[in-house]
Amino acid sequence: MIKAVVFDVDDTLYDQKAPFVAALRTQLQLPADYDLDPIFQSYRQQSMQAYAEVSSGRWSREEMAVNRLNIALQQQNLPGVTTAQALDFEQAYTHGLNHIELFPGLKTALDRLHAQFQLGIITNGKTQHQLAKVMRLQMHRWIDREAILTSEDAGVEKPDPQIFTMMNRRLGLRASEVAYVGDCYSMDVKAAKKAGWHAFWFNHRNLEIPDGEWIPDQTVGNASELQDLLLALSAVSEF
Template structure:
């Protein structure tokens, strides 16, 4: 592969860490790690469902934050007030400002840089919020500033074809030598495959594959496996 493009959330770093810290700080109760993980996964599901409406301005961002958290908590039979959902979001944002790369992802970025691979980032979200994460992860150490693509500033979001085609044009990509790495099957894998890119599914949450007609080129269950994928002996390269 000549070009490797990364998702950010729960691909380059463990998104459950800031989520779980915020949950423990804001929501009282003897919750198990498994219960909080279930709430996290549900919150991502509801976030994906509502993201397009929020991006189009049909749903205020605050309302999306409230709904995704209150609905997610209902999946463990926990009734959460709107005020608590707002408080959670505020603390969650504070914790996101402390995120760090997966150790093995950092090694991968170093490896790809040493091989002069073109790297980029494509992430869904608001410009300011996602930019904060990019800066906190210090991604500019490996990836030039003009290769950070955020849906909020592009006007289209994954899995729409337009956002992938936008990047193709900007970077003059060769589809056959481009691979996208992300944790969401619906947004990342379907999005990349429908425009002819290669796709690696970082399925470290053991999520269900929602469409068997679309297959990722590789599935990994741990960031360390990405290092093996980009070994010179791997036929994907």
């Protein structure tokens, strides 16, 4: 029986692509209908490695901004940007992230879930940076600080199953009693399932499952379907 629901943050609670696209269009001269999703996905996939390069001292913060964006562009056979352009993009993207909002319907679902389940967050990233997003999204209305676990807090990061095991101890629950909601198959679904959790895949980017080894318990394709899933979960627990 599920007793807790734990969420990813980036591109699960809010639309991370919208501020990325808005910032990138200020720097690239591309047709209005040009699909920027592959660049966005590539940029996101580099997150762990990029921050590792900074933490190790191999890259400065400025070098990370330049290299991370140019790698994503080059993977799509697009010309790179200058240092000034990369820093302007970073500034615009950061500004956009300062104005994020929950996906439609999540407030209603969280109100219902909060009354019946323990709620939590597991997210990769620097604690201060991720907590700032959590506060902007007003997630503190439903989730206490001790139920928020960042990779910096844990000393390990998704997809390492250990971070999920650490959350088990924080919640005082067995793995089989917890469900995880995330947008990334490998980082969220596969990792949670390997840890023995239930996994709900918020596949609103319409991505393919890269392997058939781990199957999500539920898959939803947009914010409305996610709301319906969470409300249905809360309805079942009432009986």
